[in-house]
Amino acid sequence: MAAIPKAAGEGRGADDFPADDLTRIAERHLVQPWPVAGSIGAEARGRIEAGEGVYVTDAAGRRLIDGPAGMWCVNAGHRNRALADVMASQAMELSYNSPWYTTNAPSAILSGRLAGHAPDGVDHVFYTTGGSSAVETALRFMQFYNNVRGRPEKKLIVSRQGGYHGSTYLSASLNGRPRDHDWMDSAGEQVVKLTCPDPFRRPAGMSLEAFADFLVAEFRQVIETTGAERIGAFIAEPIMASGGVIVPPDGYLKRMHALCRENGILFIADEVVTAFGRLGEVFASKAVFDIEPDMITFAKGVTSGYFPLGGVMIAGRLFEDLRRSNHTEAMFAHGLTYSSHPVGCAVALKNLDILEDGLLEHARSVSDHFQKSLKALEDLPLVGEVRGMGLMACVECVADRFSNNPLTLDLEVGKRIDRHCHDLGLLVRPLINMCVMSPPLTISPDQIEEMTAILRRGIELTMDDLTREGLWNG
Template sequence: MTAPSAAFFAQFDDDKLVAADQAHYLHGYHLFDDHRENGALNIAAGEGAYIYDTHGNRYLDAVGGMWCTNIGLGRAEMADAIADQVRRLAYSNPFCDMANVSAIQLCEKLAELAPGDLDHVFLTTGGSTAVDTAYRLIQYYQNCRGKPEKKHIISRVNAYHGSTFLTMSLGGKVADHPAEFDFLKDHIHHISCPNPYRAPDGMTEGDFLEFLVKEFEDKILELGADKVAAFFAEPIMGSGGVIIPPRGYHQRLWEICRQYDVLYVADEVVTSFGRLGAFFASEAVFGMQPDIITTAKGLTSGYLPLGACIFSERIWKVIAEPNRGRCFSHGFTYSGHPVSCVAALKNIEIIERENLLAHVADVGAYLEQRLQSLAELPLVGSVRCQKLMACVEFVADKRSKALFPEELNIGEKIHLRAQARGLLVRPIVHLNVMSPPLTITHAQVDEIVDSLRDAILETAADLQRSGEYAGH
């Protein structure tokens, strides 16, 4: 991995790129007015934990692309593995009675890494399609069991499960449900976000846990246990603000799922492949055994699109019962794409060979420690970090935890000041979220925290001068 030369950047006409982008490119989460006025930050290159814009400015990408550049950018051996597979077999039909070697090898490896009896894999094109597949698999499973009424799904406020029609309906972020879009409402229900910082006044963390457990059981009983099919949960909520639930939360809700014959779906699109120091976090970090795990992002470290829905022997035995003449009529043209699967296999090899899970345990503890030093700053209400998932929540008043008006967009203000210092964090209204590559060093952690500290202090001073912040 080497930094690009000045000659590389000289080829770009940024004015033309901006004009073409504004004229033709509809981005994910496109902010029409802002994009029309300011354009986008056009990225041309990347190496390790850094990316470069078309002017050659370098940024430490503390967002990790989109929670995904786990092994870092620009790996020559990854490029070679991908190129070799393209030459050998660029594509293969994934349907019915055809398979390709790299897809088979990857499914075998995922079954080895996944906890318990999660031995069966459906390969998808990304996280949204993995969650979509899990939903369809659950419907299929319940119908095969002779339980066609058992279709209700429980999710959570502030959850994010993808951006297809179905998965965005499963999600529970208010900002992701604008009036201009339609959403599925029947059979999908949302319970409280397990955010200890926003627990009702006077509740200890233990009290809050009991409240959440009771709320979940009450929702199952309200709907009818014979009607509830599954519970979808991220081990740590990602886009909802790096919400780390009270200790024991996942174990307790998993026990209730077992009691009422409800499938537990762990959406590990973000938390798997090392971000929390394990290949999968459900059992290794949170001590529970889900029925289904969805994964993507770190599966290939973002080098190519790929996702997976990994499910249990219990489900397999029902859907694949012999002599039923059944067909699982679901699939994607690019399911099990041989080049993407080779990228995933090489990615896993690198994580294992370089002992990156142990590195995450070390550097993640250091990030947790350094970020907590920001808690004393003005504007900072909460600092949440577990290994390489982190979030700083900004408030107008530390005592009351009152938020700034949404239109102030405090997270964006701080993000832009950090960007000017060569640091990229992800702004989500009142939050700055971080998920750096697993390869990040202690020195780069210092760079993140020091630059973010300066950006927060500068923003606080500007808001005080303008009268928009009282300094509480």
């Protein structure tokens, strides 16, 4: 297909192209995230045409509940007029300014409001363009902080198996999902990975309390063996999102945080998913898990997906340490062209208004119903566990409930369920043998019931498929 010429007058929009042409253009020119080598640069994924509230409409005209809220992010729902209006208004007032030399009002106001929601003392923010760059910024700040304080050897980063922290080189190096590293290089020498805190996959016969003791003891052993003087940071999602909505044992995070404080290790809470209402709070670290991190990374829900924005909340005492150092000339040589973007910050301010004006309370009010409704799916033989918190949950499918083994099961089971659900009116986030649900916070109890009923039917149809194909015997 030849290059697409611009039409005379206004530029050509989606409505000017037949559906088949859009598919061919995508196959010829568009590269989307996480492609496989066999189709890279030559694929067209299912197209979403419109959205409203908790629903999206696909290219075939089907109205679907947006089960994943885009990518954990459309917290205020699709087609929110207030967010769209403020985005347009700010673009007409000030569309951009260089953060190297100037400041804009929305970014300054937003920083103060975010500090008001963060744990006490975590009162500064560096804005980025998304979650990966937020994590990258936190790690680079840790490196800078230790260099300036005369501790250049204190750079190792401790993360966890099953975790996900981004797609930039250093943030991706922290990821603990095997397929993330199968064909991609990483800075593995800078990272130590601990056991995934997944209670569902703890050793047989081990209590939750003993599992938590094991996890904490493992971290303590790493500190003793490696040396606290070499470990710069521990990073953790309060709930592992893309790893399958892993909710750690009670008290685990607080104990890990205490170990960090005892050994001068910075604790980075990766709240890219759990912040801005997903767990009913703007930030979940203190309010939900009773921890006060040194840094909190955020993105996604900060603008409800309407504009790319992320950031790092940083404890003020870390800046005080730097200002008292013997290297006041040292420069934190890190920044992004779109740091503190005025449009993104204006949208985030309005999004925060919406959260504070009732959406957080609504999310808290429906979360129990959401969890109980999905938990009932455990009566299906294919479902090993339904777990979650707030408005995020995971349905994990297993080959059998004795071994909880997914490996003898068709590893496309999540995609099979998603395909059936799509036909029935629901988008699902498939993760190998798991289905993740994290709908817009605006979802109603009736919509939760509709979502669960469709998911149940999608799983039942998948069980029929697997049985018919001899892949599963129930």
